[in-house]
Amino acid sequence: MKKSRFTDSQIMAILKQAESGVPVPELCREHGMSSAAFYKWRAKYGGMDTAMITRMKELEAENARLKKMYAEERLKAEILKEAIGKKVVRPSQRREIARRAVADKRISIRLSCETFGVSQTCYRYQSRKNAENEQIAQWLMRLTDNNRNWGFGLCYLYLRNVKGFGWNHKRVYRIYRELELNLRIRPKKRMTREKPEILSVPQKSNQVWSMDFMHDQLEDGRSFRLLNLIDDFNREALGVEADFSMPSERVIRCLEQIISWRGAPQVIRCDNGPEYVSATLQNWAHKRGIRIEYIQPGKPQQNAYVERFNRTVRYEWLAQYLFTSIAEVQDFATRWVWHYNHERPNIALGGITPKQRLAMAA
Numbered sequence: 115m116k117k118s119r120f121t122d123s124q125i126m127a128i129l130k131q132a133e134s135g136v137p138v139p140e141l142c143r144e145h146g147m148s149s150a151a152f153y154k155w156r157a158k159y160g161g162m163d164t165a166m167i168t169r170m171k172e173l174e175a176e177n178a179r180l181k182k183m184y185a186e187e188r189l190k191a192e193i194l195k196e197a198i199g200k201k202v203v204r205p206s207q208r209r210e211i212a213r214r215a216v217a218d219k220r221i222s223i224r225l226s227c228e229t230f231g232v233s234q235t236c237y238r239y240q241s242r243k244n245a246e247n248e249q250i251a252q253w254l255m256r257l258t259d260n261n262r263n264w265g266f267g268l269c270y271l272y273l274r275n276v277k278g279f280g281w282n283h284k285r286v287y288r289i290y291r292e293l294e295l296n297l298r299i300r301p302k303k304r305m306t307r308e309k310p311e312i313l314s315v316p317q318k319s320n321q322v323w324s325m326d327f328m329h330d331q332l333e334d335g336r337s338f339r340l341l342n343l344i345d346d347f348n349r350e351a352l353g354v355e356a357d358f359s360m361p362s363e364r365v366i367r368c369l370e371q372i373i374s375w376r377g378a379p380q381v382i383r384c385d386n387g388p389e390y391v392s393a394t395l396q397n398w399a400h401k402r403g404i405r406i407e408y409i410q411p412g413k414p415q416q417n418a419y420v421e422r423f424n425r426t427v428r429y430e431w432l433a434q435y436l437f438t439s440i441a442e443v444q445d446f447a448t449r450w451v452w453h454y455n456h457e458r459p460n461i462a463l464g465g466i467t468p469k470q471r472l473a474m475a476a
Contacts, residue, residue: 120145124145125155125159128141128155129155132152138152138153186225190228190229193215193219193226193229205232205236208232209239211230212226212227212229212230212237215229247289250281250285250286251289253269253273253277254269254286254289254293254295255293255295257272258295261430261458263297263429265296265297266290267461268461269290270286270287271459271461271465271466272457272458272459273286275459275465275467276457276459313346313418315346315347316345316346316347317347318347318475319345319348320347320377320378321346321347321380322347322379322381322383323343323344323345323352323381323382324343324344324346324382324384324419324423325344325383325384325420326420326421327341327342327360327389328340328427328428332437332438332439332443333436333438336358338356338357338358338440339359339360340354340447341355341356341360341365342354342420342423342424342427343368343369343420344423345379345468346419347475348463348468348472349419349460349462349463349468350455350469350471351451351454353368353371354427356447357440361389362388362390362394363394365389365390366398369398373402378404379404382399382405382406382407383407383417383420384409384417385411385414385417386409390408422462426454431446454468455467455469456469
């Protein structure tokens, strides 16, 4: 609204001069205004005082503001009805719709931002290609290609704790989602079960070891067995032994090899398999001063540390490849054990590797 150069009190004074008998042409020459302006004031403000004129101008301004607000809200509703068919959540999507509305509807940027809930800073933002984002994407592609069962958590912990990159987890996760690398999470069947007894965590290395067997087949259909042995303190894989047959003598030979460079444990936890309950293994453990701790039959959760390790072995390499010979299985298992201990972050240890946990304890 155009603002007059005459104040309300000046207008009232001019009108009172005209009422007292001063000719209109003389008033116009004296105050430097046109006769049309005088007659407009008299038609609009005739019979009013200064307070009434001020109040009327305030009401006119309020009425104009309300009309503008109503027009904007109506325009917003029309734009939203045309532009949005479903709920749009991401700011980048709302920004693109706001830009199209400005281009197509010829509305202001302020109104478009208010309509779609976007700040003007976000509206004017221009994304810039970052070399570090390309590096993060290459690392994520490489990790998920070599470790197909790794989700975002393991990938981020590997980059942060093993490789030492200082990237923020939100930045890495944004690129992880843009690359569509997220795994499909299968819903778990909820079962009502008794609360299991919590496993005690050893306070030092070589305090408690856990061992268990796994079964699989070669490419030609022959079955073989894996003997998995871990240290419960830092979840370190001490050895994965593969063969067609694993009698108690073979188990003892494997344990002797590990003890020769690692040292003897105080306790070995295992199930009630025939290889473990044999007199040969019990006599050997008695001579060595090692206590064999057997879990209850049908209670694999009492040996949960090695059972969780078995799952990792199964999903990360045993179920993904076909092997033609025991030598090939043993070679792959040996290389994977080194990778598991030195490079694979363990969530149960707080996102660090077993070797890092051992170094921290030392």
